[in-house]
Amino acid sequence: MKAYMQRMGRSLMLPVATLPVAALFSGIGYWIDPTGWGANNIVAAFLLKAGDSILANLGVLFAVGLALGMSKDKDGASALTGLVAFLVPMQLLNPAAIAAFQHIDLDKVNAAFTKMNNGNVFVGILAGLLAAAMYNRFSNVKLPMALSFFSGKRCVPIVTAALMLVVSAALMFIWPPIFGALVAFGETIAKMGAVGAGLYGFFNRLLIPTGLHHALNNVFWFNTAGIDDIGKFWANEGTKGITGMYQAGFFPVMMFGLPAGAYAIYRQSRPEKRKATASLMLAAAFASFFTGVTEPLEFSFMFVAWPLYVVHAALTGISMFVAALFHWTAGFNFSAGLVDFVLSLRVPIANQPLMLVVLGLIMAVVYYFVFTFVIKTFNLMTPGREEGEGEEDADLAGVTDDNKFAALAARIYTGLGGAENVVSIDNCTTRLRLVVKDTAKADQDKIKATGVPGVRVIDKENIQVIVGTEVQFVADEMNKMQQNGGVSAVVADSAAAKVTPVAPETSATSAATIDVYSPAQGVMIPMNQVADEVFSTNIMGDGYAIQPTENTIYTPVAGKISSIFPTQHALGIMTPTGLEVLLHMGVDTVDLKGEPFTMKAKVGQAVKAGDEIAIMDLAAVKAAGKGTDIIVAFTNGDVVANVALTELGKAVTPNQTVGQVTTK
Structure with a gap:
């Protein structure tokens, strides 16, 4: 499961990389025309629409990105399958479709379906994962001659569309009760004052991966339960120190806490990956600070380091609780970034809003040290800490493709820790059976990067590498390396060249x-x-x-x-x-x-x-x-x-x- 979540997180990096620029487009457009949302300025309108073209279609991006990233060969057909998987429920579960199915007026459709649009992250993630699974299972299917046109990759979108019909039917019945339960939960905690605000902040962040945070937002921000926190704040109505309490605590987190967390992630990245990590974290942190758009940052560690995301949700709840407890209030129209914070200073009902800056500075320190502690203590694979991805081994520069088994053996041998760690080499029909000084020193990711089917750690000194039926040739080359003090004869005799993962040669087949x-x-x-x-x-x-x-x-x-x-x-x-x-x-x-x-x-x-x-x-x-x-x-x-x-x-x-x- 851990490996699956890490693959999922890495796959999300492709769509997530587009979000910072979208957030900046929207933020700058909103800054230019904060009251008219582009109606008063053509440049603002252009930028807002440009940003919305991405931010309003997060579900589509996640479906395509996950389907591509989680597929076995990263083929474009998997991305198309992800798009198909997403479009089916969007067409079947949007309010107009539900109204037609149930023979009711559009305004009578359950509120749960109002968020069934291209921005639905939960459906996007679900569609992407199912599409990848279907692609991995059916992309090599061979159909009878009469249907041969639809064999292989062409078959996958068709099968996936059929699956999503079933999924959509299930969601049609499952989604409304869950949504309704969350609304009821929100109405309950709304009666709990500052504690309720803290609980709302915690669950608001925790539910983002599912898209169900909108159910809670409807209770507190809009008029679902009579609170209407956003509407009343900007209309300067309500009670000073109370109105805005369900918005204020987000400012310290989005403007200060999360950017500090991003810096902690950067600091804990591996030296060779810091440059790439810095570019992602800087853009995401600025988007969070300036616009309050946190998706680029949150989705960068939400799945690869989910315990850290739970900590982030808890810290958000604490910030919301403290702000509500001391009646420090501010509000937003777009999100809790710098632009909205400055605008809310002019609203008379805002109460001691500058204290949110003080709280933000405190939260920045808390976020940095808590994130650092959690990442190091639990060895979380936050961006820049991933191991064994696309790295070349400098000490194998002498291996060429002239002897594929020597190349594979050299990479496995190095992954095991080389002569300093390898004690003995044996093999059975399909696997290398190795005795090492310490299996903890073996880099499993580096070994798996060679393309071998698997690695098994037996105990502290025994480890097995599953190679396949040609294992004998790999074992022979590794024994040569061991006899030569860890240097393969091929390495010694060949010119410098990079090694690529070696796959066993297969014979030509006929259907x-x-x-x-x-x-x-x-x-x-x-x-x-x-x-x-x-x-x-x-x-x-x-x-x-x-x-x-x-x-x-x-x-x-x-x-x-x-x-x-x-x-x-x-x-x-x-x-x-x-x-x-x-x-x-x-x-x-x-x-x-x-x-x-x-x-x-x-x-x-x-x-x-x-x-x-x-x-x-x-x-x-x-x-x-x-x-x-x-x-x-x-x-x-x-x-x-x-x-x-x-x-x-x-x-x-x-x-x-x-x-x-x-x-x-």
Whole structure:
């Protein structure tokens, strides 16, 4: 979940980067013409409309940005899918549509639907995440010939649109009760004086990611419950020291607190990323101070460091409470920035507004030190603290692409901490098994950046890197590096060049559907029941397993033996269509050094499905405390369009068809 939230936060940086300039356009336009909103000045009108073109469409931006950033290959088709996912609920849930569905007048539509517009951040985030998930799942789907035009990426927007119909129908019934409950909650805390103002400030910030903060705003700022704090303030009506209490506490936060928090985020960024972090934080902090538009700053850490955002919400509540307690009031038409603060000074009902500046200076100190403490204590990945993203390793400058396994080995070796940390290197069929001095010194993000499927930390001294069926070649290169004192022969002999992540080479494939068979007598189980997470989580690809009752093992597909592992417990088969199949006998059986296994095939040998290929001594494997599952994995998953298994949970016999695999 933590990694997912960080990916989500990074994906939001693309749309968030557009917000500071939009906020400045709007702020300057409002500063030029604060009373007419552009009606009295053409330049102000132009700037306000320019800013609104972005700020009023946050939902669209978030849907597109998240769909693109969370997709597996950052393809433009994912962004289009995000747009489609957002447009469907916007058309189905806007007030006009609801009025038509319910056969009522437009003014009778539930207030919950009034914010179903292009600025709805919650729907934008939901649409973007669902669109990315659908793209990652269906972008490689191959449809029958008659529908082949809609295969692959063209299929995704269609499937996503159908999904969003269901989501929209659910929101049609779920959204109003939630909105209504928040309005009722707001009406309750409105009776609690300064404490109520503090609670409002806290929940106002906390609900921003969902878009439901508008429900509370309606209670306090407008005439939903008779408070109408904004309207009464600017009309100079109400009670001095009371009217404006639900606005005043935002000024110290937006003008002083958040900019100080931005400085803390900058100070805690990594030295090599400070320049980029400074540009984002400076623009976002100025937008918050000058205009009161906080989205550029808040969304920069809202998801990647959500505990910090909760702290920010709490500090906002405290500011609101203190301002209301001492009856310091001011108001805004646009937001709680410098422009509105200066304008509110001229309103007679404002009460000791300059004390909000004093409170703001105090909040700035509090924000800086609290943000710094929380970021450091909990090691939060705020902007500029992300690890292993797009960095090049200076010490690998000598690796070229002449030997892809040496390049991959060099990057993994360096990520593990190099010769200073690596003690021994071993491997099984699919993974490197490494003993190190301290696994905490291994940079998992750097290792994952090479493109390997996964990293597993076993304990303080043991770590595994899942590579795939070509792991032997990578292990050989790493052993060479270890023998050379940490310097690969390839590195020593090659000219300086940057390393890029290396992916295993795959064979050419042709679209086909092939039958797959049971490799043993026993019971067929799904891959997720295998007691090895490398297989159960499909890191090595989709497949199935047999819980065997007899010792003889058979080939699950026809093809050619492409590899046999030295410890005889696994082999690879290449089918004529280019599908790579791994047959793995037992769980964690590499430790048995081949003793319970007798291989009856050779590398390069052609085999038919159902050929007897090996003997596994089940009693010996069980006596050694190892699992006996016979695992069949389709390791080049990028060419697999579909896996259909028909005998899961059933007793099967050798040579029995248990499913089909369709390749692209």
